[in-house]
Amino acid sequence: DTGVSQDPRHKITKRGQNVTFRCDPISEHNRLYWYRQTLGQGPEFLTYFQNEAQLEKSRLLSDRFSAERPKGSFSTLEIQRTEQGDSAMYLCASSLASGGLADFVSYEQYFGPGTRLTVT
């Protein structure tokens, strides 16, 4: 078990550019979450997958954000036309889910080290 990994760890980009982040979850985990965290705040939910299905997306997330988990393993988060307000730490987490899609969060989530995005 190598834990959750994220790549890159740091990304500096200019406003208007597109960026893509990758997350590799713990191999046996079927749920994968993306969060955004700014200084002094708790992680803010963005979206989550169970296997390859994207089950929920935050209403706060604009259409510039998209996430995929094509084979139910790794996931990518893309931000198009980045804005300075997108600067944050982007965290990925994975967990098990015991039952069907309508399954409350009853297992611990393991977080990756995060990707720190700076938009200049």
Next chain:
Amino acid sequence: QQPVQSPQAVILREGEDAVINCSSSKALYSVHWYRQKHGEAPVFLMILLKGGEQKGHEKISASFNEKKQQSSLYLTASQLSYSGTYFCGTAGGTSYGKLTFGQGTILTVHP
């Protein structure tokens, strides 16, 4: 809605105890506690489920009052390594799979 944590910050000396509270306005299925050190990812501490089941580290204790939608994390005989920001995350209502995190409680333990 975001759960509310209290206090916002706590300063302790080694060996002292602390309680961190988490309160929600919605019916909860589970409460999760995490600790985050500066520049690091959040680390799992404890899950409390509706119905009384708990999963977590042996040295950490917590409670979940289902009627009041409140949870408390008890840190006893604190050590320097306990320093960090503690977050509660809640799940419930009509959203099955996601956690909504509180704003965090900063715990500082001095020698």
